[in-house]
Amino acid sequence: MKDCTEYIQNLCSYVDGEADDSICKEIEKHLKDCPECRVMVDTLKKTVVLCKEGEKKHLPAELRAKLKSALEKKWKERFGNEADEETPPDGEK
Amino acid sequence: MLAGSQLRVDIRFAKRVLIAYNHPMNEKELVIHARGGDRDAFNELISNYIDKIYRLGFKVSGNEEDAQDILQETFLKAIDKIESFRSEASFGTWLYSIAMNVMRGCFAQRKKMALKPIEDYAPDHSDTGSSGLFKWNDPHEMFENSQIQGIIDDFIAEMPEENSTPFILRYIEEMPVKEIAGVMGLSVSAVKSRILRARLALREHISSKMEEKMP
Ligand SMILES: [Zn+2]
Ligand SMILES: [Zn+2]
Numbered sequence: 001m002k003d004c005t006e007y008i009q010n011l012c013s014y015v016d017g018e019a020d021d022s023i024c025k026e027i028e029k030h031l032k033d034c035p036e037c038r039v040m041v042d043t044l045k046k047t048v049v050l051c052k053e054g055e056k057k058h059l060p061a062e063l064r065a066k067l068k069s070a071l072e073k074k075w076k077e078r079f080g081n082e083a084d085e086e087t088p089p090d091g092e093k
Numbered sequence: 094m095l096a097g098s099q100l101r102v103d104i105r106f107a108k109r110v111l112i113a114y115n116h117p118m119n120e121k122e123l124v125i126h127a128r129g130g131d132r133d134a135f136n137e138l139i140s141n142y143i144d145k146i147y148r149l150g151f152k153v154s155g156n157e158e159d160a161q162d163i164l165q166e167t168f169l170k171a172i173d174k175i176e177s178f179r180s181e182a183s184f185g186t187w188l189y190s191i192a193m194n195v196m197r198g199c200f201a202q203r204k205k206m207a208l209k210p211i212e213d214y215a216p217d218h219s220d221t222g223s224s225g226l227f228k229w230n231d232p233h234e235m236f237e238n239s240q241i242q243g244i245i246d247d248f249i250a251e252m253p254e255e256n257s258t259p260f261i262l263r264y265i266e267e268m269p270v271k272e273i274a275g276v277m278g279l280s281v282s283a284v285k286s287r288i289l290r291a292r293l294a295l296r297e298h299i300s301s302k303m304e305e306k307m308p
Contacts, residue, residue, distance in 0.1 A: 005215040012289040018270075036216030039226040040296075046229060047296045048264050054242045059147045063161050067143070070165055072132070074172050079130035 004030075004037055011037075015044050105133075120184050128175055135175070138184055139168060145266055146192050152261045153196060155250025163199060167192040182275065189262075189276040196254055205253045211286065214293040227304050235306050241299075248298045252291060259284050260291035 007030055013019040014027050031038050059067070118126065118134070126134035143164070150163035170191050178187050216226055232241060249257050259277065262268040268276075274284045 003215070004218070005212045008211060008215040008293075009286075009289070012292055013285065034216070036218070036226050039228045040216060043226070043229055043296050043300060044292060046232060047292060047299060050232060050241055050299065051245055051264050051295075053238060054245065054265070056144070057148050057151055058144045059161075059164070063157075064143070067161075067165055067168070071168055071172065074169050075132050075135070078172055079132075 004034060007037060008040075011041065011044060015041055015048075121180050124175075124178060124180065124184065135172070139171070139188070142185060142188050146188070148265070149192065149258070149261055150196065152246065152249050152265065153254050153257050154199070155246065159199065163192065163195050166195045166199075170195065186272060186275050190278065193258070193277055196258070200254050206251050208252065208256055208290050208294045211290055211293065214297060227300050229300065229303050232299070232303065235303055244299060244302050245295065248295055249291075252294065256287050256291040256294070259288045260295070263288050264292075 007027055010019050010023050010027060014024060019027070027037075031041065118137070120138070123134045123138050127138060146167055147160050147164045150160035151157060154160055154163070167188065171188060174191070178184065182190075229235075236244070249261070252260075259273050262273045262276070263270065270281055270284055270288075273279075273288075274281045277284065279287075
């Protein structure tokens with residue numbers, strides 16, 4: 001019987017359903033005889049589930065405003081004031 | 094009568110409406126407009142990636158200041174290099190690859206823990222039999238979700254970013270492996286093995302935290 005080390009390289013692909021059929025069959029055969037690798041598969045799955053449960057962070061509003069003004073400044077340096085800017089031309093209020 | 098500046102603002106607004114509803118510009122068109130100095134087109138191009146790149150920076154660094162720096166630096170570089178974007182790649186892939194370079198620079202000085210080689214995570218049957226893997230039933234019975242997320246985030250931030258980045262893109266942003274390879278300038282198999290190493294290390298870390306918690 002092959003050592004578990006030989007299966008571990010493909011466990012991630014197996015767990016994600018991306019392994020070739022022949023590899024899947026080999027792994028499944030090994031899993032029948034190896035409780036350790038079964039626990040490994042189970043906990044590898046749970047690891048990703050736990051990661052996905054985390055809330056998706058968004059850029060806070062004040063940082064968004066900071067980013068916006070930094071990018072505006074940079075844009076003006078690069079391209080100058082464009083015709084579609086909100087800045088009124090001279091002489092207007 | 095409208096004042097000149099008022100009219101200008103209205104034209105600008107009308108243009109946005111036009112872009113949004115009547116004629117949604119595709120990515121290629123937006124890039125052409127952005128290159129010509131159209132800031133609205135650029136803003137449109139980056140709008141989908143602000144939160145994504147912020148999250149990536151936050152996970153990899155473990156703190157908000159670094160995440161903000163990475164995000165800003167990425168977009169400033171994108172403005173600088175907008176002419177060098179060739180549309181063979183998607184704009185997102187191009188943007189992420191800039192973020193990769195920014196992060197590489199950011200973490201070059203920092204010492205991160207080294208991960209074990211993949212084989213070392215395999216179950217070991219050779220010794221006394223005390224090496225049994227610990228089976229987690231429901232992790233939520235042992236920890237509150239916020240505690241689990243804290244354990245995960247702290248550990249990911251300690252990992253070398255060459256492992257954490259592809260792991261985050263794969264499982265948190267759900268990016269296909271092939272695209273991650275494009276973004277990181279690596280082969281698919283190299284990406285897969287980096288992700289595997291990160292996943293095995295994280296699995297082991299969570300497991301040890303669970304075991305500690307056992308009565
Ligand atoms: Zn095994
Ligand atoms: Zn075995």
